[in-house]
Amino acid sequence: MIELKGVTKRFGDETAVDAISLTVKPGELCALVGTSGCGKSTTLRMINRLIEHDEGEIHIDGRPIREFDGRLLRRRIGYAIQSTGLFPHWTVARNIGLVPRLLKWPAARVRERVEELMGLLGLPVDQFADRYPAQLSGGQAQRVGVARALAADPDILLMDEPFGALDPITREGLQAELRDLQSRLRKTIVFVTHDMDEALALADRLVVMKAGHIVQQGTPLALLRAPADDFVASLLGGDDRGLKEAAITQVAERMLPLSPRLLPQARVHRDATLRQALAVMFREHADRLAVVDDEAMPIGELSLRRIVGAGRDGSGES
């Protein structure tokens, strides 16, 4: 659990972060979004004391972070950044094992842990362990960065635009992997990004920042449905908000059981998003879809009315 209470940071005359309060619950992924220079990275780096805050209090698991030694605190908190910051003169395996070695784990346990993590992040050991960072693609380097952040099994993970420098396809692949990883590991994650789609896809809680302030926070759905002001609304995509909402709602949430009516030809997978369902309807000129499971067996149906009409309050037709 991470708590920020009235935290302020000034650089000279400039106030980078202005009295923000924020609570990240255990196992929650909290995304900080906002335009560049609004204080996201500064907020993140105050949490692991790479930067000391000027005012307010930051607590981790109920204890003020000033009580900890900065270095020891950082070894307990995973940290991944956009430039990866991998050590170019160390192999992948040595990079990943950095924090465990700082924590003086026995060599055998470090090696075991490194191999476990490489497996977890889809980096075959025999292929990657002895490579140097310069021999990795951007996506591979970023995986190594995440593996390094997870190495000592920290409860908290801080990620500063970790996928920001990647091409869209690689980025979406890594986002999916992170979501999958998070569903298994349940870390407390603070994730900085300026890519709203990424934030919507990953976050349990969305925190919108502007000029050092928090403008609004809440679940992605709550923000999409009720943006606090024009700034949040435009950041969330303006008129595209509806589609973004559809993109984070699953077909399974809206589908109805099979009716006696004739089953439509056009079909969509249960785990697809409403946005994908809409795309299928548009392409197939259909207003009803059959919902299928992994074996392509129909398990329900979804109508256009159901998609758009039930959006407001969740009751819709019954």
Place this chain on the structure above:
Amino acid sequence: MSRREAPLNRVVMALSLVATATWLALPLASVAPNRIVPGTAHTATDLLGWPLALLACLPLVALMALSRRLDRVRCHLALALVLLLLMALPGWLAIASQWLVDPELPQARLGIGAAWWLSLFWLSLMLIELRSRLALVGWRAALLPVVVATAWWLQGAWLGSLALGQELDGRRGDFLEAVVDHLLLVGGAVGASLVLGALIALAMRQSPRVERLGFAVLNFLQTIPSLALFGLLLAPLAWLAARFDWLSAIGVSGIGWAPAFLALLGYSLLPMVRNTHVALSEVDPGVLEAARGMGMGRGQVFRQVRLPLALPVVIEGVRITTVQAIGLTAVAALIGAGGLGSFIFQGLGQAAMDLVLLGALPILAMALVADALLGALARRLDHRRLASPGGAP
């Protein structure tokens, strides 16, 4: 035009043309009955006759032909030809020595002519060009000069009448001593400037004021001509040596190795400090942030991250400094510091070019070897270059 034509290589073409002209027109060797009398010059055509001299040009003509479309295969062929020509160079002198030097005159000596030196020069340039075309690095690149040197060594036996060899014969002991003195001075000055330079660079990182002051002083030192610096050191060192017995006991005086060492140190400091400083300051900030973010302490970041990442650039500084010091030490002979420079100045004084060469050639060789070795070391330590093709583990 879908096929990619290998382009004309102008460098090889031009160099082989010039080499042919040089070979046919300029003197290959000169013969003198003794050291005093100026020698008579002989061109290759004098020596071999036109048919043979032209025949010897054939490899050069072949190089011109190859250079018109230098693809990879032809590039290898050309490299082999250049290597052969280089290896054969002492052979021409051996032939000249057999045919031109009268065995009745033990004082007779063979001088190396302009055509020979220039051929060596043109061929070396071609070798460098072809090496970079073929992107040869590491041991394969190092093999080239080794092959040539070995071939030369093997032909050494026939070159007894070479003036260079005769100059050496008379001074074998002096020569060895000069080489050792030279190496000691260079090694000492570079080693001391590395230690001192690192300390200065570290001090500069502590405050911008020290940084400005340090660079101002070092830049100023660099602008003093070397002889003037030796002169400037003469008086204070002589005074110090007179004041403190232990100083004169270890050989410090206004002339000799002490002022030479100090001057070399002065000149070496700037490149050393500049490279070390730049190297330490320009480590990727993202890497440093990650290092701190993982919970490394200041000392750990410095020793495990900043320093190893700076090392290739520091070694680069050592390379520049070493090559520079090898040359400067030659000048230091003027103030009695010994070293190979003393042969150069003696030779200049006696107008004996071969004696000058006896000093200059080993200096050249030392500089080339130091340059190659330290350059290779810097590349080895630089893991950022591993991304280049062929660098995979």
